[in-house]
Structures are given as C-alpha cells and as structure tokens.
Amino acid sequence: MRRLIALILALGLGAPAAAQEAVATFGSGPEVLRVEGSTDLAVFGPVLEAFASARPGISIVYEQRGTNDLFSRAADACANAAQGADVVISSAIDLQVKLVNDGCAQPHRTAAAELLPGWARWRDELFGLTFEPAVIVYNRALVPAADVPATRFDLIDLLRAKPARYAGKVATYDIEQSGLGYLFAFADSQEATTFGRLMEAFERADAVATCCSAELIDAVAEGRFLIAYNLLGSYALARAAEDARIGVVAPSDYTLALSRAAMVPRHATNPRAAKALIDYLLSPEGRFGLAQASLIVSFGETDDPATATLSGTPSTLRPIALSPALLVGLDRQKRALFTAQWRSIMGSRDALP
Amino acid sequence: MTERAPSIAVRLGLAVALVLAVGGLGAALAALAYGREAAREAYDRLLAGAAFDIARSVSVSAGAVAVDIPVSAFELLALAPEDRVVYRVIDREGATVTGYDLVPPPPRASQGAEVAFYGAEFGGEPVRLAAVRRRFAERAYSGEVAVVVGHTLRARSTLAWDIARKAMWLAAAGGLCLVVLTAAAVRSALGPLRRVEAALAGRRPEDLSPLDVETPREIRATVGAINGFMARLARRMDAMQAYIADAAHQLRTPVAALSAQAELAAEEADPERLRALAARIRGCAAGLGRLTDQLLNQALVMHRADAVPREELDLRMVAIRVAEASDHDLASTPEDLRLDLPEDRVSVEGDALSLIEATKNLVNNALRYGVPPVTITVRAPGAIDVTDRGAGLPEATWEQAGQRFARSEANAQGGAGIGLAIVRAVAEAHGGRMVFSRPARGGFRATLDLGAAALGDGAKGGPQ
Numbered sequence: 001m002r003r004l005i006a007l008i009l010a011l012g013l014g015a016p017a018a019a020q021e022a023v024a025t026f027g028s029g030p031e032v033l034r035v036e037g038s039t040d041l042a043v044f045g046p047v048l049e050a051f052a053s054a055r056p057g058i059s060i061v062y063e064q065r066g067t068n069d070l071f072s073r074a075a076d077a078c079a080n081a082a083q084g085a086d087v088v089i090s091s092a093i094d095l096q097v098k099l100v101n102d103g104c105a106q107p108h109r110t111a112a113a114e115l116l117p118g119w120a121r122w123r124d125e126l127f128g129l130t131f132e133p134a135v136i137v138y139n140r141a142l143v144p145a146a147d148v149p150a151t152r153f154d155l156i157d158l159l160r161a162k163p164a165r166y167a168g169k170v171a172t173y174d175i176e177q178s179g180l181g182y183l184f185a186f187a188d189s190q191e192a193t194t195f196g197r198l199m200e201a202f203e204r205a206d207a208v209a210t211c212c213s214a215e216l217i218d219a220v221a222e223g224r225f226l227i228a229y230n231l232l233g234s235y236a237l238a239r240a241a242e243d244a245r246i247g248v249v250a251p252s253d254y255t256l257a258l259s260r261a262a263m264v265p266r267h268a269t270n271p272r273a274a275k276a277l278i279d280y281l282l283s284p285e286g287r288f289g290l291a292q293a294s295l296i297v298s299f300g301e302t303d304d305p306a307t308a309t310l311s312g313t314p315s316t317l318r319p320i321a322l323s324p325a326l327l328v329g330l331d332r333q334k335r336a337l338f339t340a341q342w343r344s345i346m347g348s349r350d351a352l353p
Numbered sequence: 354m355t356e357r358a359p360s361i362a363v364r365l366g367l368a369v370a371l372v373l374a375v376g377g378l379g380a381a382l383a384a385l386a387y388g389r390e391a392a393r394e395a396y397d398r399l400l401a402g403a404a405f406d407i408a409r410s411v412s413v414s415a416g417a418v419a420v421d422i423p424v425s426a427f428e429l430l431a432l433a434p435e436d437r438v439v440y441r442v443i444d445r446e447g448a449t450v451t452g453y454d455l456v457p458p459p460p461r462a463s464q465g466a467e468v469a470f471y472g473a474e475f476g477g478e479p480v481r482l483a484a485v486r487r488r489f490a491e492r493a494y495s496g497e498v499a500v501v502v503g504h505t506l507r508a509r510s511t512l513a514w515d516i517a518r519k520a521m522w523l524a525a526a527g528g529l530c531l532v533v534l535t536a537a538a539v540r541s542a543l544g545p546l547r548r549v550e551a552a553l554a555g556r557r558p559e560d561l562s563p564l565d566v567e568t569p570r571e572i573r574a575t576v577g578a579i580n581g582f583m584a585r586l587a588r589r590m591d592a593m594q595a596y597i598a599d600a601a602h603q604l605r606t607p608v609a610a611l612s613a614q615a616e617l618a619a620e621e622a623d624p625e626r627l628r629a630l631a632a633r634i635r636g637c638a639a640g641l642g643r644l645t646d647q648l649l650n651q652a653l654v655m656h657r658a659d660a661v662p663r664e665e666l667d668l669r670m671v672a673i674r675v676a677e678a679s680d681h682d683l684a685s686t687p688e689d690l691r692l693d694l695p696e697d698r699v700s701v702e703g704d705a706l707s708l709i710e711a712t713k714n715l716v717n718n719a720l721r722y723g724v725p726p727v728t729i730t731v732r733a734p735g736a737i738d739v740t741d742r743g744a745g746l747p748e749a750t751w752e753q754a755g756q757r758f759a760r761s762e763a764n765a766q767g768g769a770g771i772g773l774a775i776v777r778a779v780a781e782a783h784g785g786r787m788v789f790s791r792p793a794r795g796g797f798r799a800t801l802d803l804g805a806a807a808l809g810d811g812a813k814g815g816p817q
C-alpha cells in the first residue's frame with residue numbers, strides 16, 4: 001500500500017560529494033508532515049509508509065538530502081526563525097549535535113525515549129533512531145578466506161604481508177568529501193592508537209580515499225577494490241543481502257557504531273505530528289520497521305532472517321555518543337589540523353581507478 | 354466556672370508546629386541556597402578544568418594562534434550531560450580564533466584573576482562562562498589569548514535541587530522526630546498531673562488526708578495548695594462536728610429543764626406557785642438565750658479563725674471596745690470595770706472581732722462569777738489580762754478549762770465553759786494561748802496571750 005505520488009531523482013550537480021536528492025509523499029491526509037533526511041528514500045520509505053498508513057489524517061513529505069545540505073537548511077531556518085522541516089533525520093550526528101547545541105531544536109519529553117541508552121539521546125531534543133556499525137567490506141571472490149581481516153591488526157598485517165596483491169586495492173572514505181568518513185576517522189583517532197598505524201599501512205599500500213558508500217561498495221563488488229574500510233554497515237549489509245560477491249566484517253578489536261539522530265526544529269510547522277513520528281520510530285513497531293530496512297543491525301544470532309545481522313559480540317561495540325564532545329570534531333581549527341594530518345599521510349591518491 | 358482554656362497538649366502542639374513551620378521554611382531556604390552554592394562551585398570547577406585544558410592546547414605557529422582542542426575538555430563538559438556547550442578562543446585583537454563568535458569576551462574587571470566566571474545569554478538560554486587567559490611572548494606573537502568555555506545551567510539547577518531536596522528530607526525527618534519526641538515529652542510531663550487526678554478521683558468523699566503522690570518540683574506547689582486546702586477543709590469539718598456535738602450537748606439540758614418546768618406549770622392550779630414557776634421558766638429561757646448567744650459567737654469565732662484574713666491592729670483598741678460593749682450590755686458601772694492601758698501602741702496581727710469576742714467573754718465571766726472591780730490590762734508585746742478580786746477557777750481545772758470535754762464544770766458554771774472555749778479557740782487561732790494565774794495582791798487573772806501574733810513593742814506606730 002505504498003502510495004508514491006512523486007519521486008524525483010536528481011543527481012547533484014558539481015561537487016562529487018553532493019548526495020542524491022529525492023522527494024516522495026506518503027499518505028494523503030490533509031495534515032502535512034515534512035521530513036528531511038539523509039537516508040535513502042528506498043530504504044526509509046517503507047518505514048514512513050507504515051507510519052502514514054496508520055494515520056489517515058497525515059501525509060508525509062520526505063525529502064532526501066545530503067547531510068551538509070540538511071544542516072545548512074536547518075541552521076538557516078533556525079537563524080531566521082523560518083518554518084522549515086518538521087523532523088530532521090541525519091547520519092551526520094555531529095552536525096545534529098551542533099544544531100541542538102545551537103538551540104535549533106525543541107524538546108520532546110517522551111516515555112519512548114526512556115528506553116534509549118544514554119549515549120543515544122541528548123537533552124530530550126536529539127534521539128538516536130538506528131544502530132549502524134562501521135564495517136570492513138571485501139570481495140568474497142577475490143579475497144581468500146584466510147586473508148579476510150577480523151580486526152584492524154589483521155588488516156595492517158595483511159597489507160604488510162601481501163603489499164603487491166593489495167596495492168591500490170584498498171579504499172576508504174575521503175574525509176574531506178565525506179562527513180561520515182570524517183566522523184568515523186575522527187572517532188577512530190580517539191578510540192585507539194591503531195589509527196595511526198592503519199593510516200601508515202594504507203599509505204604504504206597506496207590505499208585510495210574516495211567518496212560515497214554506494215560507489216565504494218559497487219567498486220568492491222566489481223573487484224576494482226578488494227577491501228573497503230569503515231563503510232556504513234547498514235548499506236553494506238543491504239547490498240550484501242542481494243549481492244553474493246560482497247562480504248561484510250565488523251572488526252572485532254572494536255566496532256564503531258552510529259545512531260542516526262532525529263530532531264524537531266525549533267520552528268517546525270507541525271511539531272505534534274513530528275513528535276508522533278519520533279515516538280513511532282522509537283516504538284517496538286517502528287524499530288522493527290527500521291530493522292527490516294537494515295537500519296538497526298543486530299549482532300549474533302537472530303531468529304528473523306530479514307533483519308540485518310553481523311556475527312560477533314556486542315561487547316566490542318563503541319557507539320558514538322550523542323554528546324557535545326562531537327563538537328570538537330567540528331571545530332574549524334581541529335578539523336583543519338586533523339584533515340592536514342590525514343592528508344599528509346594519505347597523500348593525494350583520491351581518484352577512482 | 355472559668356472559660357475553657359486550650360489543653361496543654363494543644364498549646365505545645367501549636368508551639369511546636371509554629372517552630373517547625375518557621376524552622377522548616379528557614380531550612381528549605383538555607384538548603385536551596387546551599388544547594389545552589391554547592392552546585393555552582395562544583396560546575397564552575399568543571400568549567401575551569403575544561404578552560405585550562407583548552408588553554409594548554411593553544412600554540413603560536415608562524416605568527417598565528419592555533420588551537421588543537423582536546424576531546425577531553427569536551428568530555429569534561431559533557432559531565433553536565435544535558436547542557437549545551439559554548440566555547441570561544443579569542444586572540445589579542447579580540448578576533449575569534451575558533452568557536453562561537455557570539456560568546457561574549459570576559460569582562461575587563463576580571464583581568465587579574467586566574468579564572469573569570471561570568472554569566473551570559475546564549476541561544477535563548479542563560480549560560481555560565483569561565484575564561485582563562487594565556488600570555489604568549491613569542492617573536493611572532495606577543496599578547497594574550499583568552500579561552501572562554503561555558504554551558505547552560507540545567508545540570509546546576511538539577512544538582513542544586515537534588516541537594517536541597519535531600520537536605521529538606523533530612524530536615525523533615527528531624528521535624529518528625531521532634532514531633533514524636535515532643536508528644537512523648539508532653540505525655541511524660543503531664544504524667545504527674547494524671548496521677549494527682551487519679552489519686553483525687555479515687556478518694557472517698559470523707560477522705561481529706563493529704564495527697565501522697567510523687568510530684569516533680571513544678572507541680573509540688575499545686576499539690577501543696579491542694580493539700581493545704583484539704584487540711585483547712587478537714588479542720589473546718591472537725592471543728593464543725595465538734596461544735597455540733599457541743600451545741601447539742603449544751604442545749605439538751607436547759608431545753609429539758611425548760612420543758613419540765615413548763616409541764617409542771619401546765620398542771621399547777623395554785624396561782625402563787627404558778628407565778629413562781631413562771632419566774633423559773635423565765636430564768637431558764639434567759640439562760641438558754643445567753644447560751645445560744647455564746648454558741649453562735651463561738652461558731653462565728655471558729656469561722657473567722659480560718660476564713661478571715663488577719664490584719665494589723667492595736668490591742669488597746671480591743672480593750673476599749675470591750676469596755677464600751679460591757680457598759681452597754683451588762684449595765685456595769687465604771688467602778689466595776691477598769692482599763693489599764695500602756696501609752697504605746699501594742700500591735701498584733703489578728704482578727705479584731707474574734708479578739709473582742711474572746712476578751713468580752715473573759716470580762717463577762719469575771720463580772721458574772723468573780724468579785725469586782727474587774728481590770729482589763731493590755732501589755733506589750735501582746736497580751737490582755739482580765740483580773741478580778743474573786744477566787745476564780747480552782748487551780749485543778751485550769752489545765753482543762755475551755756477544752757471540748759470539760760463539760761461538767763462548764764455546766765456547773767452555767768455556760769462559762771463555752772466562753773472559755775471561745776477564748777481558747779481564739780488564742781489558738783492566733784498562735785497564742787489562754788493562761789490563768791493568781792496575782793500577788795490576790796484575786797484571779799485570765800490572760801489572752803498572743804505571743805506569736807505580736808508585732809513588737811509599738812514599732813509600727815506611736816500612742817493613739
């Protein structure tokens with residue numbers, strides 16, 4: 001019962017970082033709920049559809065935008081007290097934290113949020129909806145089982161042991177182009193000293209820094225890259241379910257995890273419906289829908305084959321907390337320093353082969 | 354009788370409630386102030402820590418200020434988990450190196466302080482800011498860099514309320530203990546009163562013996578007053594009973610004699626003997642009348658002994674009043690009654706009416722049974738002598754005279770016994786005694802000696 005009235009797909013012009021933009025409407029009620037998010041329409045659509053079909057009075061307009069775009073629109077609306085989106089859901093949780101820190105969100109005190117762990121909410125204004133680990137993606141056909149890295153140490157050792165085979169065949173996000181790549185890299189640098197050694201190993205192996213989850217996964221599937229580091233697990237698992245060539249590993253030394261965060265802008269037109277949507281996404285029903293869409297990844301065994309699952313134990317999970325500490329990564333001086341350091345190691349190899 | 358006063362328990366309850374209400378309000382305000390102060394201090398330290406942390410990461414390279422903000426500084430700030438965070442690093446020109454441009458710089462007045470704390474508004478919420486200055490003296494950059502760190506006040510007010518709430522719970526528990534203890538204390542303090550009440554309620558009506566109840570000092574006076582009252586009541590009742598017994602006994606014989614004479618008269622036909630009988634009846638009736646007078650006087654004196662407050666009086670006045678009364682009542686001639694008064698006032702504490710009545714009785718006895726002239730002598734410090742020329746009472750009866758059971762003599766003397774009983778009662782009521790003696794020049798002397806009631810030899814006033 002998906003009522004897809006409009007679907008506009010436009011490729012961002014200019015910068016390669018520009019994410020795809022798409023707009024879709026779910027439901028046909030008179031009350032309009034405007035949702036802006038960075039999640040792929042195809043992935044998030046069914047969840048919104050389920051919400052809309054349970055509420056006949058509401059129609060949801062979902063605009064899929066890039067994370068920077070989402071941020072600047074919300075910040076503009078906040079600065080000009082303009083009515084913008086009713087809900088903003090973004091994987092750039094550092095930018096979401098900044099919006100809340102700048103007073104651009106309105107509080108939503110809800111019993112549903114009480115169930116969230118402390119790291120997945122902040123100030124009754126920002127709510128972590130999903131659970132998506134950062135994973136290593138590899139090509140099942142071209143990477144022998146013995147070479148599949150279970151940890152970052154395995155990856156470092158592999159690149160040292162077989163430099164010829166993996167030279168130019170390892171990729172990760174270009175942190176200057178991808179906000180998510182920067183977020184993960186910065187979190188890595190905080191998490192362990194492994195990060196510096198990993199960067200050096202990448203440098204020796206002529207690793208490629210490039211943009212965008214979809215392109216990276218495509219390249220791995222096609223064998224242009226053999227291993228991609230720090231990809232968003234939700235996309236990778238969704239692709240792996242359809243494409244047997246793709247293998248996914250959650251590094252067992254530690255696995256970063258990110259929770260896509262939702263907030264209601266201060267000047268939202270329809271905050272009531274916005275908060276109802278957040279309550280729904282936090283409810284068991286909504287969480288089931290998000291799990292079906294691979295946005296909540298489980299670890300270990302599950303009974304439901306449809307939900308995305310990674311082998312491994314949750315004990316090594318390092319969720320990135322929604323807290324003001326994320327503002328450090330956004331600090332212009334810090335960012336410049338970190339990026340300069342990263343660039344000095346990774347060099348200028350940033351083109352797709 | 355008296356208007357109903359609120360119970361002691363209610364009074365104490367109200368007093369304690371008032372104390373608790375005022376104290377509770379005070380404690381709540383103090384707790385809140387203390388909570389605010391404690392929270393302010395705790396979170397100010399946190400801010401200062403973060404500011405120092407960032408200040409350490411400031412460096413100068415190629416003439417430009419660079420800041421490598423440590424994540425630890427922000428993790429420190431995140432210890433106030435629900436608070437928005439602001440920060441700004443300002444160079445010597447006042448330009449923002451990094452952070453929020455809108456954060457106000459530290460006030461000029463705080464120049465000397467190691468850390469400056471101040472408040473501001475940010476994004477519609479009040480924030481508390483801490484500023485740390487770091488001085489650089491490099492070739493390329495000489496001057497100050499200010500690091501400002503702040504956060505909103507949610508954690509502070511939560512902590513303040515938390516501290517205040519805990520303090521108030523403690524105060525409330527203390528108040529409750531106070532209430533319970535007060536209730537117990539009131540109960541225990543009122544225990545003796547209940548014991549007195551039970552002792553009084555459990556008594557038989559005729560039991561007027563003193564209360565034997567263990568009493569604390571505070572109500573000893575009350576119990577003493579109750580016991581004094583009961584002793585007075587017992588004395589009055591004893592006196593009353595004795596008086597009734599005396600009166601019945603005294604009246605029975607003359608009334609019987611009167612009735613016997615009247616019976617004889619009813620049967621007598623001879624006018625001559627009838628007249629003689631009538632004369633005897635009249636004599637009996639007159640004697641009965643005197644006896645009744647004396648009995649009533651005795652009752653009056655006994656009543657006054659307990660009931661009338663003593664006043665200061667001059668015994669010479671008593672003697673004069675008796676002499677005047679005797680002139681009037683007994684139609685005695687001035688030769689029969691003499692007054693021998695000192696020049697100075699003879700002051701005693703006593704009841705004038707009782708003393709006059711007692712003296713009058715002595716004078717009457719002397720006039721009736723003794724030999725004139727009768728002399729009333731007043732002596733300091735406090736005595737009245739009544740002397741006559743007769744033989745007086747036999748010495749063997751002196752001891753018993755005026756006692757309740759000395760009736761045979763009293764009867765024999767036709768009522769003199771009651772008169773002496775009055776004198777004795779008055780003397781005893783004044784703490785004195787009745788004394789008989791035989792003066793050297795002969796005759797008989799009865800003395801009302803008020804030794805204890807005497808106020809000294811005219812110290813209170815001159816002769817009148």
